[in-house]
Amino acid sequence: MVLMLLVVLCYTITSLNDKYAVTKAGMNGSQMTFIMAAATSFFMLFTLPFSDRTFHATPLSFLFIILLFISKLLEFQMSAKILVDMSAFELKAWLGICLFMSYFTDVFLGKASFSVVKILFIAITAAGLILIARSGRKTVNYKKIVVPLVLYLLSRYGYGIAVTWINKEGCISSDMALFMALILLAVVLAPKSGIIGLVKEKPKETAIVALAKIPNALGLMLENAVIAISLTNDSFIPPMILVTILIIDLFKKTTRPTGLNLAGSIVCAVGIFGFQLSALFVGA
Numbered sequence: 001m002v003l004m005l006l007v008v009l010c011y012t013i014t015s016l017n018d019k020y021a022v023t024k025a026g027m028n029g030s031q032m033t034f035i036m037a038a039a040t041s042f043f044m045l046f047t048l049p050f051s052d053r054t055f056h057a058t059p060l061s062f063l064f065i066i067l068l069f070i071s072k073l074l075e076f077q078m079s080a081k082i083l084v085d086m087s088a089f090e091l092k093a094w095l096g097i098c099l100f101m102s103y104f105t106d107v108f109l110g111k112a113s114f115s116v117v118k119i120l121f122i123a124i125t126a127a128g129l130i131l132i133a134r135s136g137r138k139t140v141n142y143k144k145i146v147v148p149l150v151l152y153l154l155s156r157y158g159y160g161i162a163v164t165w166i167n168k169e170g171c172i173s174s175d176m177a178l179f180m181a182l183i184l185l186a187v188v189l190a191p192k193s194g195i196i197g198l199v200k201e202k203p204k205e206t207a208i209v210a211l212a213k214i215p216n217a218l219g220l221m222l223e224n225a226v227i228a229i230s231l232t233n234d235s236f237i238p239p240m241i242l243v244t245i246l247i248i249d250l251f252k253k254t255t256r257p258t259g260l261n262l263a264g265s266i267v268c269a270v271g272i273f274g275f276q277l278s279a280l281f282v283g284a
Helices: 002-023 029-044 059-082 088-094 097-109 116-134 142-169 174-193 195-201 203-211 213-229 231-235 237-249 259-282
Strands: none
Touching (some): 029 213, 059 174, 116 237, 142 174, 174 195, 174 213, 213 231, 231 237
């Protein structure tokens, strides 16, 4: 639970910053992804000495790097498209779809026991997420973003599956695979990112987006540790971020959540805490 809370703290900062990158800094998908990959891999250099650096030059190791490369490419490219029309708050709501997928994957892999109580709390959390998503239907053009949204959800779920597979094989650590995937991502996107022009035009905004990758680097490595324990716990992180953003918004006069947004957040909180409590009493 402590690991999950640390990831939530890191990702809350980066979630808000992603919206800033799109709306304030005016970054497109390639620019946003390049800065994420380049800055995050740079900051990871300072954390890798304290993590598992296992790497064996086998075909499977390179396959894992490519899988994480594809996952992160889709995640950030698609989120940049989605965030133009949808808030970071609502985007995280849609990740509730991954809750059921992750739980039944954990059951299939033997990392969790089947429990009607747990499924009930997952359903409660998902219901809260649906309420949050519905609150934005009047302003969000879902026909425009349905494909990016589906690809985004698949990339998030696929990342967890890939990291689980990596941990099982042991030929490369998940942190090393992620580090190399981010470097590859930065190299591939550098020629078309237009980063030099962006830095000249908006140096302050670019610096803010890049510095926000410090918690992103830490969050990614902590998330890998969470996935090693449970895919379901990882899928609960986005709803927990929503609750955190709700608390932040309560202190803002202009963005205080109301109606379905507020109700959905409360229901989410009940589902999240209920699931975690049930894990203590029912077991893994």
